[in-house]
Amino acid sequence: MHRKIVIGDRSFDLELLAAADSGDVQFRLEPSAAVSGDGRRAASVIEVAPGIWSVLIDERSYEARVLSDDGPVVVEINGERYPVAVEDPRRRNRARGVQPDGGRVSITAPMPGKIVRTLAAEGDTVAAGQGIVVMEAMKMQNELKTPRGGRIAALPVREGETVAAGAVLAVVE
Numbered sequence: 001m002h003r004k005i006v007i008g009d010r011s012f013d014l015e016l017l018a019a020a021d022s023g024d025v026q027f028r029l030e031p032s033a034a035v036s037g038d039g040r041r042a043a044s045v046i047e048v049a050p051g052i053w054s055v056l057i058d059e060r061s062y063e064a065r066v067l068s069d070d071g072p073v074v075v076e077i078n079g080e081r082y083p084v085a086v087e088d089p090r091r092r093n094r095a096r097g098v099q100p101d102g103g104r105v106s107i108t109a110p111m112p113g114k115i116v117r118t119l120a121a122e123g124d125t126v127a128a129g130q131g132i133v134v135m136e137a138m139k140m141q142n143e144l145k146t147p148r149g150g151r152i153a154a155l156p157v158r159e160g161e162t163v164a165a166g167a168v169l170a171v172v173e
Contacts, residue, residue: 004087107170113137122155132170
């Protein structure tokens with residue numbers, strides 16, 4: 001899996017090579033600090049509390065707090081705050097997992113994962129930017145929001161359900 005990561009004014013290409021349920025990951029990050037061989041690195045990433053992550057990388061331990069107030073994501077490490085954006089290069093022309101369909105908007109799963117919570121119900125009226133579904137993927141929880149206001153026409157997923165990438169999670173009209 002490839003992603004473009006923008007931290008402040010620096011841009012990186014991230015390739016996730018392997019991930020285990022234990023939190024162990026192997027990845028390649030370019031441009032990166034000098035690493036041996038083919039640039040592979042390993043880390044252990046565990047969520048110790050909601051929004052707080054313990055990261056062990058290169059034998060150094062970090063506590064990362066993920067902060068978001070319906071705006072850009074900010075990660076705080078050792079009291080320093082870093083604005084972070086993650087972009088899937090395959091979806092550059094699409095808004096984060098959202099596909100317009102005429103007068104409707106389908107909110108889709110950006111990757112395989114598990115539905116943790118539904119924040120709205122079929123028939124509910126929702127405002128632009130309102131959270132609809134919380135999905136867990138790769139040990140991270142993501143709140144998927146509607147890009148515009150309207151009524152939830154369909155909510156075909158339930159809490160605890162596993163979904164594939166591209167699965168329709170909600171339809172707003």
